[in-house]
Amino acid sequence: xxxxxxxxxxxxxxxxxxxxxxxxxxxxxxxxxxxxxxxxxxxxxxxxxxxxxxxxxxxxxxxxxxxxxxxxxxxxxxxxxxxxxxxxxxxxxxxxxxxxxxxxxxxxxxxxxxxxxxxxxxxxxxxxxxxxxxx
Amino acid sequence: xxxxxxxxxxxxxxxxxxxxxxxxxxxxxxxxxxxxxxxxxxxxxxxxxxxxxxxxxxxxxxxxxxxxxxxxxxxxxxxxxxxxxxxxxxxxxxxxxxxxxxxxxxxxxxxxxxxxxxxxxxxxxxxxxxxxxxxxxxxxxxxxxxxxxxxxxxxxxxxxxxxxxxxxxxxxxxxxxxxxxxxxxxxxxxxxxxxxxxxxxxxxxxxxxxxxxxxxxxxxxxxxxxxxxxxxxxxxxxxxxxxxxxxxxxxxxxxxxxxxxxxxxxxxxxxxxxxxxxxxxxxxxxxxxxxxxxxxxxxxxxxxxxxxxxxxxxxxxxxxxxxxxxxxxxxxxxxxxxxxxxxxxxxxxxxxxxxxxxxxxxxxxxxxxxxxxxxxxxxxxxxxxxxxxxxxxxxxxxxxxxxx
Numbered sequence: 001x002x003x004x005x006x007x008x009x010x011x012x013x014x015x016x017x018x019x020x021x022x023x024x025x026x027x028x029x030x031x032x033x034x035x036x037x038x039x040x041x042x043x044x045x046x047x048x049x050x051x052x053x054x055x056x057x058x059x060x061x062x063x064x065x066x067x068x069x070x071x072x073x074x075x076x077x078x079x080x081x082x083x084x085x086x087x088x089x090x091x092x093x094x095x096x097x098x099x100x101x102x103x104x105x106x107x108x109x110x111x112x113x114x115x116x117x118x119x120x121x122x123x124x125x126x127x128x129x130x131x132x133x134x135x
Numbered sequence: 136x137x138x139x140x141x142x143x144x145x146x147x148x149x150x151x152x153x154x155x156x157x158x159x160x161x162x163x164x165x166x167x168x169x170x171x172x173x174x175x176x177x178x179x180x181x182x183x184x185x186x187x188x189x190x191x192x193x194x195x196x197x198x199x200x201x202x203x204x205x206x207x208x209x210x211x212x213x214x215x216x217x218x219x220x221x222x223x224x225x226x227x228x229x230x231x232x233x234x235x236x237x238x239x240x241x242x243x244x245x246x247x248x249x250x251x252x253x254x255x256x257x258x259x260x261x262x263x264x265x266x267x268x269x270x271x272x273x274x275x276x277x278x279x280x281x282x283x284x285x286x287x288x289x290x291x292x293x294x295x296x297x298x299x300x301x302x303x304x305x306x307x308x309x310x311x312x313x314x315x316x317x318x319x320x321x322x323x324x325x326x327x328x329x330x331x332x333x334x335x336x337x338x339x340x341x342x343x344x345x346x347x348x349x350x351x352x353x354x355x356x357x358x359x360x361x362x363x364x365x366x367x368x369x370x371x372x373x374x375x376x377x378x379x380x381x382x383x384x385x386x387x388x389x390x391x392x393x394x395x396x397x398x399x400x401x402x403x404x405x406x407x408x409x410x411x412x413x414x415x416x417x418x419x420x421x422x423x424x425x426x427x428x429x430x431x432x433x434x435x436x437x438x439x440x441x442x443x444x445x446x447x448x449x450x451x452x453x454x455x456x457x458x459x460x461x462x463x464x465x466x467x468x469x470x471x472x473x474x475x476x477x478x479x480x481x482x483x484x485x486x487x488x489x490x491x492x493x494x495x496x497x498x499x500x501x502x503x504x505x506x507x508x509x510x511x512x513x514x515x516x517x518x519x520x521x522x523x524x525x526x527x528x529x530x531x532x533x534x535x536x537x538x539x
Contacts, residue, residue: 039385043394046382050397050404059246060405064390071387131383 026084030091036075037098041129044068044105048124051112058112065109072102100128142352148277149360150367154286155419156236157229157326157480158368159412160473163392165319166375167385168312171295171303174369176320178304180327181365183520186513187491189357190498191333195340197347198503202337204433205503206493212434218489219434222330223458225486226427228479229329230462233420234260235472239389240413243405250469257463260420264455269342269441272425276418283411286370289399293377300373317531318481324524325480327368330490331426338429342442350507374399388473424462428455478536484528491521 044065051061076098078085085091104127111119165173191202198205207215238252263272309316336357345353378395379386386392389412396404425441431454432439439451466472495518498509 035383036385036387039383039387042382042384043391046384046394046397047390050394055397055401056405057244057246060243060390060393063242063246064393067388067390 026082026088026091029085030079030088030094033075033079033091033098034094037072037094037101037129038131040068040072040075040105041101041127042131044101044108045124045127045130048108048112048120052117052120052124058115061112062109065105065112069102069105069109072098072105076102097129104128138349138352142355144274144277145352145356146360146363147281148274149356150277150281150284150363152273152277152280152418152422153361153364154280154283154367154371154411155415156233156412156472156476157322157329159236159371159392159415160386160389160476161319161322161326161480162368162371163375163379163386163395164477165323166372166377167379168319169309169316170376170380171300171373172307172309173316173319173323174300174303174372175306176323177327177365177368177372179520180324181361181368183324183517184328184332185358185361185365186517187328187333187494188336188361189354190494190509191337192340192345192353192357193350193507194494194497194504195337196345196350196353197505197507199341200503201341201429201433202334202494202497203430205497207434209497209500209503210493214493215434218486218493219430221486222334222430222490223427225479225483226331226423227458227462227465228475228482229331230420230423230427230458231465231470232472232476232479233416233423234462234466235470235475236389236416237413237420238466239472240409240416243390243393243409243412249472250467253463253466256417256420257459257466260417260424261456261459263421264424264441264459265445265452267441269339272421272441273339276414276421279414280418282407282414283367284370285396285400285407285411286367286374288370289396290370290373290377292399293374295373295377300369314531314534317527318534321484321524321528321531322477322480323368325483325487325528326476327365328487329480329483330487331423333490333494334430335422335426338426338433338439342440347505347507371395386473388471424455424459427458428452481528481532481536484524485532486525487528488521488525491517 047056047061047064047068050056051058076095079091079095079098080086104123108120108123111123162177165176194205195201200208203219234253234256235249237256238249241247241252241256242249267275340353374395375386375392378398379391384391384394393405393408396408400407428451429439431437432448432451435450437450438448440448445452495509495514497503499514501508
């Protein structure tokens with residue numbers, strides 16, 4: 001009986017890793033940015049809801065939302081960082097969505113600073129790019 | 136009785152000192168992105184670090200030489216200069232990341248920008264190093280670090296499916312995103328198996344004057360302490376998988392990671408996370424600084440020892456002060472601590488073969504360890520894992536960093 005080489009899964013894994021890196025396209029990069037932006041929208045939502053529930057302080061919510069805003073801006077810049085990405089219609093749409101998200105996060109932060117719970121609740125309901133619901 | 140106290144203290148402080156910026160950030164990222172699937176990497180890294188720590192303690196107890204001094208004596212300064220320089224660079228990066236981790240912890244509670252905390256934290260690290268001896272540093276920090284057990288408690292409170300957890304201890308391929316999966320596996324190993332730990336532990340063994348007849352304490356402390364410490368890292372990963380994963384939150388900042396405590400701890404979430412992060416990173420910052428002094432002094436043959444008056448070991452004191460100041464400058468430039476941590480731990484795996492392979496040679500040289508040489512299985516396992524990890528890191532680190 002022929003034995004399976006113990007190094008085979010490791011070799012397969014390295015080959016798949018190299019292939020996945022080599023075959024990365026503009027479409028893949030845009031999908032990655034979309035995933036990151038959805039994560040940030042979900043983060044802003046989680047921070048806002050935790051603040052509304054009184055589980056986190058205003059100081060934490062403000063700084064965490066500020067950091068989230070910076071990360072959204074970083075993603076937005078990434079979407080227009082190459083001519084290929086900027087020319088791609090899907091990339092353009094996502095950059096617009098990122099712009100909306102950045103503004104929404106900034107507004108939630110402002111309302112947290114003003115202790116405006118009703119405003120935060122309303123903004124969270126309208127938060128763009130939020131994943132549908134917890135899996 | 137005294138040996139038993141040493142053993143218990145050793146195990147407890149190993150648990151408390153296990154988790155820091157690297158292990159928190161890599162395990163939190165792995166859990167949020169791949170669920171439990173990378174638990175095997177934590178288990179492999181824990182086994183590797185336990186074996187290496189036990190060996191470094193054995194080498195120091197039997198030969199009465201710490202690791203860096205023994206490598207220098209066996210292979211010469213010309214051989215050691217490259218790995219030594221690489222380790223020093225990574226120690227500085229890690230130290231900046233740990234100080235940044237403490238600053239972020241303060242920011243989480245106060246809301247004030249993290250860069251302004253860098254200098255006061257650096258000052259506090261230096262004062263601890265100046266004022267206290269090895270015992271206070273090791274046991275004090277280790278005992279405070281027990282706050283990181285909150286990650287195990289949170290994982291338990293979230294009621295994970297233990298069958299799933301157990302199945303994840305066997306490596307499996309992800310559905311997609313192989314590169315990211317490989318990168319996170321590499322960073323988990325790098326965060327756990329840091330070369331500084333080996334030097335620090337062997338220097339500590341010499342400082343504590345552990346003798347050959349008490350090698351069992353070294354073995355029990357290394358394996359039990361590191362294995363329990365690994366469970367804390369797994370606690371971070373499981374908590375992240377159960378709280379952030381379902382919300383599709385990918386951890387890109389410590390502010391996001393802190394959200395993992397909201398579900399299990401409610402009002403106490405942020406202060407508790409900040410305390411665990413802050414204490415873990417502060418302890419690692421003190422150990423990294425002290426270790427840089429140890430390594431420099433041992434390689435160049437200077438007087439060294441945390442228990443010596445600082446004036447008696449002036450160059451040792453100057454060495455850790457210079458490394459600390461360099462790391463503070465790096466921190467003040469304002470690097471993102473989480474990204475700096477990931478970069479440092481990934482690079483750690485790249486240089487690991489240069490540190491571990493000469494160490495394995497020493498552990499099989501009766502001139503250093505007498506009859507206590509390592510077994511063939513341990514040698515082969517460590518050499519294979521180290522080389523495989525180094526090769527994988529050489530492939531995935533540039534792809535992940537430069538490929539965005």
